[in-house]
Amino acid sequence: MIHLIIIWGLIILFIVQPGVAHYGAEEGAKLFTTALLPYLLPYIILTQWLLKTSTASHSASWRRYFKAYVLGAFGGFPVGAVTISEMKKRKELTGKESEQLLAACHAPGPMFIIGFVGTELFGDIRMGWSLLIAIHLANIAFFLLTLFLRKSKQEISKLDADAQSSSRNSPLLDAIKESSNVIILVATTVIFFSALGTVLANLISETFAFDTGITQTALLAIFEMTAGVQSALVHFEDFSFFPILVAAIISLNGISIHMQVAVIAKAAGLSIRLYILARLWNIMLVPILFYFLI
Numbered sequence: 001m002i003h004l005i006i007i008w009g010l011i012i013l014f015i016v017q018p019g020v021a022h023y024g025a026e027e028g029a030k031l032f033t034t035a036l037l038p039y040l041l042p043y044i045i046l047t048q049w050l051l052k053t054s055t056a057s058h059s060a061s062w063r064r065y066f067k068a069y070v071l072g073a074f075g076g077f078p079v080g081a082v083t084i085s086e087m088k089k090r091k092e093l094t095g096k097e098s099e100q101l102l103a104a105c106h107a108p109g110p111m112f113i114i115g116f117v118g119t120e121l122f123g124d125i126r127m128g129w130s131l132l133i134a135i136h137l138a139n140i141a142f143f144l145l146t147l148f149l150r151k152s153k154q155e156i157s158k159l160d161a162d163a164q165s166s167s168r169n170s171p172l173l174d175a176i177k178e179s180s181n182v183i184i185l186v187a188t189t190v191i192f193f194s195a196l197g198t199v200l201a202n203l204i205s206e207t208f209a210f211d212t213g214i215t216q217t218a219l220l221a222i223f224e225m226t227a228g229v230q231s232a233l234v235h236f237e238d239f240s241f242f243p244i245l246v247a248a249i250i251s252l253n254g255i256s257i258h259m260q261v262a263v264i265a266k267a268a269g270l271s272i273r274l275y276i277l278a279r280l281w282n283i284m285l286v287p288i289l290f291y292f293l294i
Helices: 002-016 018-053 061-073 079-089 095-104 110-122 125-149 161-165 171-207 212-223 225-236 242-252 255-267 273-293
Strands: none
Touching: 002 018, 002 171, 018 061, 018 079, 018 110, 018 171, 018 225, 061 079, 061 095, 061 125, 079 095, 079 255, 095 125, 095 273, 110 125, 110 225, 110 242, 125 242, 125 273, 171 212, 171 225, 171 255, 212 225, 212 242, 212 255, 225 242, 242 273, 255 273
16 A cells, blocks of 8 residues: 555656656666766676686685675676676575675776766775775675674585586677666666656755755765765765765665665575665765775
8 A cells, every 4th residue: 555655656746747857867867878888888798798608616615705706896786786696596606695795796886986986076086996995895894794693504505407507509699688688777777766866856845945955965865876976066066075975875875776686686586684784884884984095
């Protein structure tokens, strides 16, 4: 019942404010094509191609964890979830390992942080590197902490003979096909939540005596990270806390990105409980680490 009320409420809201909804969706589409697609698509295709071309690895745990982290966490959202899902499908990771790595292998791509955030937003590539380091320090610390706390005996990874023997005729075409599904998922969530955040921000600003910039930035940050960062640039660029605000928004990720990960995790049969805890951990820790690094 509650879901129906929310859905019909949003439908009516979009109908009442079609111009605002169109503007928000248009801005979301622009952000996707300019700030996300160029950084995300090539890496996702190459990562999938590499995984589908190479044979499944059943080496020592730390080697598989390192492989998952390098391929996943450095690819941008939601490459980590895609990578972990593929490695679990190939029997390289157990369910428990996959859920731990799903929580840790989740970070914006280096090109996005260094290129877009560091160079274009901060105007200082060193600050981009500092933010990237802070994010990965928080991720690795969380993964090591969960390994330490979860002392129960690990599941034994057994090689599935059928999965191992089945060869793909064209790994590149398979990689492009699966990557396109992820890209469509990313585009859909970015555009929808950008439109939703813009409509709600406009409604609240008109109803209550709130500053438009603060309202828009806060709501967009909650719904769509890239749109929130862009709004922070417009409204808070001249403030001294601007870099910390951007770090906080990126740590929050936004519902759009969390929905992408949830869809991928559900398809792989993975729980997102650890993933949620890791995001709370990062929201608290990343801005602090970033502050001390700069």
